[in-house]
Amino acid sequence: MSDLLAQIDTTGIRGALQPGYDLTGLTWFRVGGPAELLFQPADEADLAVFMGRVPAGVPITVIGLGSNLLVREGGIPGVTIRLSARGFGQVESVAPNRLRAGAAVPDKKLAEAALAAGLGGFAFYFGIPGGIGGALRMNAGANGGETRERVVEVRAVDRQGRLHTLTNADMGYAYRGSSAPADLIFTSALFEGVPAPEDEIRAAMAAVTAHREAAQPIRSRTGGSTFKNPAGHSAWKLIDAAGCRGLRVGDAQVSEMHCNFLINLGAATAHDVESLGETVRARVYEATGERLEWEIKRFGHFAPGREILPFHGLI
Structure with missing residues (x-):
């Protein structure tokens, strides 16, 4: 039993508790690190009971389907909660x-x-x-x-x-x-x-599908739209203007199809993906003066010696 799990009274808890769970397979990027403790509650009542028993100083992180998520290689401390399809x-x-x-x-x-x-x-x-x-x-x-x-x-x-x-x-x-x-x-x-x-x-849904297939790398390992649109601007246009279309760090790449998507070409790490994102932010700032903000949620610690500064320390 993990040290964290030993601190929590799990009597009557019906959901799954998994110490040291590798979250890589739960993210669409297919990169990441472990959760110190992953909890998947059976239903709302189970979640409520569990939350009432987690010690006040233990961090709580909630993840969803993993599409808009980057988990750093050092993993997520404390309890990571993922709501089950059966209960929610x-x-x-x-x-x-x-x-x-x-x-x-x-x-x-x-x-x-x-x-x-x-x-x-x-x-x-x-x-x-x-x-x-x-x-x-x-x-x-x-x-x-x-x-x-x-x-x-x-x-x-x-x-x-x-x-x-x-x-x-x-x-x-x-x-x-x-x-x-x-x-x-x-x-x-x-x-x-x-x-x-x-x-x-049906026509409206078909139009949405046609737009996605024509404009987005939906068959790639990606986290979806990477950066928020700054007021009065489209993030992808700023990224393209800064010369970042197709830019690579390791096996992470700015999509050739849509510049506001980062993709894992196959062997990228979380470090590659986040480093690429901060490179894009730095280049856009240098070229346009605009500060792109992450839309993708990034959780967890950097692995020792693999820390990444925002904008790579440019500002």
Whole structure:
């Protein structure tokens, strides 16, 4: 038993507890390091009980489907929580025009459930390679739609294991972010759409798919959109203008198809990917004066001797 696991009363906990779990296979980049302790709760009640028992000084990190995630090689200290598909992966119709989705539901699955329910306004989710938990936290959006336009309320568990219900206003949504307390773990959300003809919804979803296939390296190992768009600019245009299209560090590369995507050509490490990202940020700053901010979430410690400074220390 790990030292951390020994500090937690696991009596009655129904979810899976796995010390030293290698997170590499859970990220779309297929790079990373270990979780000191990975917990996959059975359901919301199980999560609440567990959270109430984790010592106050132990770090808690929540990861989703791994699409917008970079785990550093030194691993993630404390408890890493990943919501299970069995306990948090369902979508149900709960009222006219309303769907409740668990935080582990893939965004694409929510779009498909909305289609089955005859609800418009969800097609943009069909092209986002992530889960609802991350979408709620980051106000995920694409193709002219955003999460904040569909959310009615969100259920969450806090650090002490208490349950909360947040309204749309409570979430404090902004571009690719929210001001909801960082210690809240979202478990599900209530969404509202608008009735629409099936052929109209299918056409919108097809347009999203066509755009992704034409413009994004969707068959590569990637974390999705890497940097947020600065006000008044497109990140990919700034990256292209700085001469970074196709740039490589080790086996990590700026996509030739879409400059705001970093891809693992096969043997990249987390160090390669993050070093490439900081190289891109430094070159864009030198060329344009714009400071790109990461959209991809980076968690964990650097491996000893493999630390990376923001912008490589340029600013």
